[in-house]
Amino acid sequence: MDKFETLYEALANLDGFIYPNEIALNWDLLIVMYPYITGLVAGAFILASLNRVFDIKALRPTYEISLLTALAFMLVATMPLISHLGQPFRFYEMLITPHLTSAMAIFGFVYLWYLMVVLLLEIWFDYRYDMVIWSGEKKGFMRFVYRALTLWVLDTSPESRKTDEKIGYFITVVGIPSAFLLHGYVGFIFGSIKANPWWSTVMMPVIFLFSAMVSGIALVMFIYMAVNYLRRQKTDIFCLDTIAKYLFYILIIDFTLESLDQIHRIYEADESFDILKLLVRGKLFFTFFIMQIGIGTIIPLSVLGFLQFKKPRERIRKILYLIVSICVLVGIFYMRWNVVIGGQLFSKSFYGFTSYKVDLIGGIDVWLSVLWFVIPFFILAFLLWLLPPWKKAEELPHE
Amino acid sequence: MPLQVKRLLLAFAVFIGIMLGLKYFLTPDSWREYGPYRGKALIEIADKVPKYVDMETCIMCHDSIGELKIQGLHKSIQCEICHGPGYLHVDEPEINKMKLPAGSEFCIQCHARNAARPDKIIKQVDAAEHSEGENCISCHNPHEPWL
């Protein structure tokens, strides 16, 4: 009986009518984490690309940090999904016998493409020369590790570095559409479900993409400040200003797209509108209006907008940037929450709602979600120790 | 071709080779027999033993009751709706007894007055008013109901 306790509680608190099978919410907090973490990956990578492809020099100090952040989160990106499965050890079937009409099956390959071909390769070409140098400096086991990481290619000639540079650049170019694809695809997983009017919109992949960029940029901004604080280094305020500028622009686009989606729903007011109106005004009021729109959008937009015109002292700016990045990260988390949980709160019969309570104490999904969000930071710390951006060799001079 | 590219291509070839090998060994036997799913699943699902055995099977032994019932208003109701599934009883009738319905509560599942019930199809009563707590079967024989 214990197992069904929360379900009986939900049953006792139903609003209106709901199909009996809909009382149980199948996609819990872990599925909220999944698009959230994937979004952070895509966003961090896009920020790295801004520096490299669009040659925005002010962003140079964050280039490696963004890439390593993207990699750290990418490595666990599928874990919320897998640990949520009813049969987690059967996940390999998705790669062995993918069902080609399923958005989720293709995601496995989009993920592998992005991880193996884009992220790992770009980092590899970026660090290959340095790893060769470091393998020469180190002794014993670490020497072997760096050697193995270079795949035993010990060429340090300027020609080989030029080749690295060229290929790395090409991969970044391929990487931008790949990052778009990766997160657009996550949006498509939700947007393609015609049974659910809260999800089923062509805007979904685009909104997911831009919110991903927003969250990824905010995360790198946060990590960049945190790393400098921990290393007792001075943060390059010009770099932060530039990140903030891009965060501001993309946040505007993101907010516009989301507003457009809502305005479109409100004006079209199709058969699902009445129930969605009740959903947003009722069950989602706090997470939607307060967290997503208020804390996640309005506050960062006004602060960043203000900073475009007035520049207070460096210290104040840094504090503001720190607050903004946290606000954005929280806001985007609630955006995912509103999509994933919100989409399951109302009945597909359009006649009522179920409820979802996060079980903070005993909820296994909560612990796993926290775990999958914390682990990437440890991975990142390890990566920064293994491949420290601040010990990289000087770049080759421009010809 | 630069050396590092050659090494990388080799590493990727190894990776793709492992993936293809896994795909070859882990794909189930009857995959794509009918479509992109395990063909054997159809047999496995069909292999489950039915629990409700059908009225004809009941009448093989209980022919007198069957004949009575088939003439009455309850003729369209299968024996097992009231008496429970018969698959165990058919095999070992002495050990596995069929159940008897639990009195009036059972009858009013169909016969309680409800505006949503079409009057033409089913006789309805206000149970409390109609029987005053008396068990339905003390007046009505469910195998040969009268009005």
Next chain:
Amino acid sequence: MAIEKKNFSRRDFIKHTSMFAGGVVFVSLMNPMKVVYATKKPEGKGKWYGIAIDIEKCIGCANCARTCKIENDVHKEPFFFRNWVEQYTITNDDEILVSSPNGGIDGFEQPVPEEDIYKTFFVPKMCNHCAKSPCTQVCPVGASFESPEGVALVDQTYCIGCGYCVQACPYGCRYIDPEKGVVDKCTLCYHRLKDGLDPACMMACPTHARIYGDLNDKESEVSLFIKEHNCAVLKQQLNTVPKLYYNALSQEVH
């Protein structure tokens, strides 16, 4: 970074990206809309099962729901149903009240006094065994599929329990089995069909409100019923092509 800026300009970036995007579009044009539907009605004269439910005959006894739970070992808790009955009551004030206490198994009560009722009726629900089923379309591993006879089935030894099909079913006909960790749903009693027995719910219906049969056979009971009655399907606008036809379906029913 960026040693040879001259070789790669923004124009190159746009060129590369558009080539990539163009390739994707080209591939999808070569093979237009081919992989969209997971199921395809098989050619030839095999069986193609369909169901018809006569709402005018349903008395809301929920014997269908009860027998289904027993026959298919469905969990007794009121959150797991392959088959259930809903009671619709529309009041004179145009308020729509729907209820399905324990799927109808616990019996129904009218929420409003009889003089306030505009109309009221029962609607039995079950898997629609859609011809273009959205649930089998989204299954990532092919554990959910439509059998050659048009019955939507789940291979429970292969299902990974992701719940994507549960989200994709517009009719709420699927659930995750809490013990097996895999999805479960109506099989139209596939195991009984093979033995020549009727599905449990069809057998259990005392008023013969439920009919099933071969839609390919135009003389079958179900085909004739659909021909002679003015039938409708649920959520037609979603183009899932349900094979569950309701006679006398009110437009309030979703």
